Amino acid sequence: MRRLTRDELAGDSLDVARQLLGTVLRAGDVAVRLVEVEAYRGFDDPAAHSYRGRTPRNEVMFGPAGFLYVYFVYGMHFCANVVCATDGVASAVLLRAGEVVDGIDTARARRPHSRSDNELAKGPARLTAVLGIDRADNGIDLTDPAAPIGLFAGDPVPDEQIRTGPRVGVAVAMDVPWRFWVDGSKAVSGYRRGGKRRTAAAQR
DNA sequence: ATGAGGATCCTCT
DNA sequence: GAGGATCCTCATA
Numbered sequence: 001m002r003r004l005t006r007d008e009l010a011g012d013s014l015d016v017a018r019q020l021l022g023t024v025l026r027a028g029d030v031a032v033r034l035v036e037v038e039a040y041r042g043f044d045d046p047a048a049h050s051y052r053g054r055t056p057r058n059e060v061m062f063g064p065a066g067f068l069y070v071y072f073v074y075g076m077h078f079c080a081n082v083v084c085a086t087d088g089v090a091s092a093v094l095l096r097a098g099e100v101v102d103g104i105d106t107a108r109a110r111r112p113h114s115r116s117d118n119e120l121a122k123g124p125a126r127l128t129a130v131l132g133i134d135r136a137d138n139g140i141d142l143t144d145p146a147a148p149i150g151l152f153a154g155d156p157v158p159d160e161q162i163r164t165g166p167r168v169g170v171a172v173a174m175d176v177p178w179r180f181w182v183d184g185s186k187a188v189s190g191y192r193r194g195g196k197r198r199t200a201a202a203q204r
Numbered sequence: 205a206t207g208a209g210g211a212t213c214c215t216c217t
Numbered sequence: 218g219a220g221g222a223t224c225c226t227c228a229t230a
Contacts, residue, residue: 072225
């Protein structure tokens with residue numbers, strides 16, 4: 001298997017998101033085929049962590065493409081992104097779900113509550129749990145052959161199998177279809193709208 | 205120094 | 218479908 005190059009991961013997050021479907025993320029003996037991702041783009045996307053400028057947490061998003069951006073949410077979960085824009089413009093793709101294609105025993109051991117193998121990496125925090133990704137992995141260069149985590153080329157997903165829709169769990173910019181998934185995969189997570197900031201119009 | 209609010213998951217009903 | 222777990226991050230003061 002071949003690692004993706006920085007050139008392949010650099011560009012508009014919408015394009016990179018599509019291209020990431022079908023690729024394989026490996027950490028140690030566990031590998032996951034990505035089937036669901038979301039694009040977050042820099043300064044003009046109110047749902048992106050980078051929207052309000054550079055902070056210690058989102059610093060990796062402002063660096064070069066091909067790096068892993070890991071953040072902590074809800075007091076107990078980690079989510080992983082691939083940085084995809086070049087210096088100065090912060091954009092990233094959230095890795096939302098995948099199918100475990102290697103290291104199934106380790107994956108099951110890390111997700112004891114999973115009722116089926118389809119659920120092992122069905123959701124962004126489940127995906128990081130299966131791969132053993134946490135805060136310590138923030139800022140890893142996925143394109144470095146020596147890096148402990150890598151992103152590898154897989155069988156390309158045909159366009160007609162790619163579906164799009166609004167992003168999960170965000171309460172702003174709900175009109176843009178920046179979530180991409182592989183139609184028919186049982187590892188794709190369900191849609192859920194964001195919980196806060198509901199306007200009076202949206203409630204009725 | 206403080207407080208509000210999460211790019212979620214799990215366990216009920 | 219609702220609620221709790223749990224603590225970091227950032228904005229305000």
